[in-house]
Amino acid sequence: MTGDTVSEKLRVVIVDDEAPARSLLREYLSVFPDVEIVAECANGFEAVNAVEEAAPALLLLDVQMPGLSGFEVLELLGCEVAVVFVTAYDEFAVRAFEVHAVDYLLKPFSQERLGQALYRARQRVGRPPEAGPEKLAAAARPPGTWPARLVAREGGRVHVIPVDALDLVEARDDYVCLRSEGREVLKQQTLTELAALLDPTRFVRVHRSFIVNVAKIARVECYAKDSRLAVLQDGTKVPISRAGYAALRERLK
Numbered sequence: 001m002t003g004d005t006v007s008e009k010l011r012v013v014i015v016d017d018e019a020p021a022r023s024l025l026r027e028y029l030s031v032f033p034d035v036e037i038v039a040e041c042a043n044g045f046e047a048v049n050a051v052e053e054a055a056p057a058l059l060l061l062d063v064q065m066p067g068l069s070g071f072e073v074l075e076l077l078g079c080e081v082a083v084v085f086v087t088a089y090d091e092f093a094v095r096a097f098e099v100h101a102v103d104y105l106l107k108p109f110s111q112e113r114l115g116q117a118l119y120r121a122r123q124r125v126g127r128p129p130e131a132g133p134e135k136l137a138a139a140a141r142p143p144g145t146w147p148a149r150l151v152a153r154e155g156g157r158v159h160v161i162p163v164d165a166l167d168l169v170e171a172r173d174d175y176v177c178l179r180s181e182g183r184e185v186l187k188q189q190t191l192t193e194l195a196a197l198l199d200p201t202r203f204v205r206v207h208r209s210f211i212v213n214v215a216k217i218a219r220v221e222c223y224a225k226d227s228r229l230a231v232l233q234d235g236t237k238v239p240i241s242r243a244g245y246a247a248l249r250e251r252l253k
Contacts, residue, residue: 048073
């Protein structure tokens with residue numbers, strides 16, 4: 001009987017870079033006998049590892065953190081757990097939480113408000129997420145803005161890639177390969193999904209399998225009738241389709 005009770009507990013990971021905020025959450029959660037705190041994390045990198053090791057049902061996730069933001073943590077996890085976001089501000093993020101997330105807690109919040117969020121989380125646990133990380137991130141950004149970096153996870157390692165340093169992106173089955181400064185990093189995402197995250201004035205899908213950073217193109221070469229290659233500054237050659245060339249010409253004017 002005791003084992004059944006333990007198994008029904010809501011396993012929670014607290015993620016906040018401020019110790020007082022973590023302490024307050026811990027204090028508030030202590031009155032809920034059906035909640036078990038399985039980890040506390042001071043940054044996003046710790047959170048990614050904690051989810052893998054502790055297998056929580058719920059993340060209480062801060063948004064504004066150094067290193068990795070709450071959105072980037074969620075993207076690296078692939079929405080594998082229910083998430084209640086915790087934020088002190090950011091009207092765009094709040095709007096996104098209302099549409100897509102289990103719930104959000106706007107600091108400062110009461111113990112009663114946390115209880116409401118826990119109730120909603122219990123209803124969501126085990127159900128597919130209503131929106132993927134790309135939609136969450138897009139909804140939270142102010143209109144007309146684009147991310148300054150991309151995050152990807154390979155095994156236990158997290159890569160943070162500045163968009164300015166991104167040379168090209170190549171589709172590889174269910175993954176994309178991010179090429180930056182001679183390094184390649186795989187990310188589980190489709191090329192179409194990634195293209196929607198990148199500034200279209202700076203990145204062009206020149207082929208069904210390739211997106212290139214226009215600033216990294218050294219020249220465009222013809223190698224056969226109606227066939228062209230983009231030659232990047234590091235010498236990499238990327239095929240350009242007819243539609244891709246039309247889009248690229250608009251950006252090179």
